[in-house]
Amino acid sequence: MINGIVEAQNLTMTYGSNLIQANLNFTINRGDVFVIMGGSGCGKSTLLKHMIGLFQPAEGDILFQGQSYFSATSEKQLEMRKRWGVTYQGGALFSDKSLAENIALPLEQYTSLGRRSIRELARYKLSLVGLAGFEDYYPSQISGGMAKRAGLARAIALDPEILFFDEPSAGLDPLSARRLDELILQLRDSTGATIVIVTHELASIFAIGNNGVYLDAETKTQLDTGSPSDMLNHSRHNTVRAFLSRGEYSGESAKGAEPQPLHADRRAGV
Template sequence: MNSPSPPSEAPRLSTRDLTVAYGDYVLMRDVNLDVRKGDIFLIMGGSGCGKSTLLRVLMGLKAPSRGRVLYGGQDFWNAGEDIRRGLMRGIGVLFQSGALWSSMTLAENVGLPLQQYTDLGDEEIRELASLKLALAGLAGFEDYYPSEISGGMRKRAGLARALALDPDVLFLDEPSAGLDPVSSRLLDDLILELRDTLGTTFVIVSHELASIFAIASNGIFLDAATRTVMARGNPRDMLNDPATAPSARKFLTRGEG
């Protein structure tokens, strides 16, 4: 597995003293993280710790109660609307379900962001959609509908759509959810391939240990009890470090070691 970018390079994405809350209820506090170019950064933790909510804050869908989200040093939530919109153009998202339009073919689904955000013609959009589907291992499936392919293939199609605008950072929310072990491993392999060939930077929410240990280069563990980050770094290093918090160790071993 390739190493992430050297520490001297400015992070693609970072947070500083981030607090996320719903009204008076604090979900997490003092979250600090740095995601560098080429990272596969895992946000880990048990149910209810706020993983998906943190992802929404990082993606610009929910404002934090306190702290900063920085894209290349630019303070996202304190920037003007035009700057925020421009920064959001640099991200791609794969939701748990894949979120494909059932009435559209795979090529039409992947081409939709290109129709909305570029001035490309129909033929160019079709060509780019075919390219993105091929990158996701779906060459030849352009005219299939989501209902005609497997769950694993729908996740790949969703990933192809997330890649449509060549994002700087790609967010994945529980990408292995609902997949069998073989399909899950194929998706992990695809993530690694995209990182290695395109230099794609990933931020992934997951509780699947097999995927976490297979692909993560960096990450944080969110603890539901303390509502903060209790461990950070490569998950394998967390597991081998005697100083790792018991809650993180229990998560990474599922209580078996």
């Protein structure tokens, strides 16, 4: 029985003999905005790289719709990757290509569409992320926030079932970060894609996350999984509750009143 669109089963990650995380077990359901969270150096981006097949697990497995990526044939792995979209911190755009040409790359590689159809589809994808009219601009001619949105347009070029984000709000001002959060939710709702996001931004975690996993750098394993609000209010681990409350949870509330999520204005840093 397939319990979710993505499942980590007893996953252990290492760099050589250096253990990063061990015994990770979580399920990502279709339509989730799943947040990979934890302190600096806990292995959040490393987990994302395992999930998109860049790194091989030391132990355990990751299943996509019930099938292991790592034990699949190379042909099947390619079919899986076509159903994923990946965005990177800086957008990872090719500087010598226009925005439309950047978005066209996966369409040229993985579809049989003609040049005109690809151009029209690239224009449409850019319009979905608020960049209509910027088709012929180059990455050097746009802002950092616009570059992130252009990277997102390229990630959705093939209508992926799963979108992976690595620190999408990094380097953005609070207003731009909030707009990007809203865009991510809009794309989830309009395309039906499942979202997996690495972030340490509490504003984003509470604004868009409905499921997630907390990785602990000290114990080198997950401490909790579930919705961020449930983890804040009900986690058995003080470390998790302190992280999600910016340290305002001291552990004493376990004996009394439960800590509550931060107010929206405080989460946004304004």
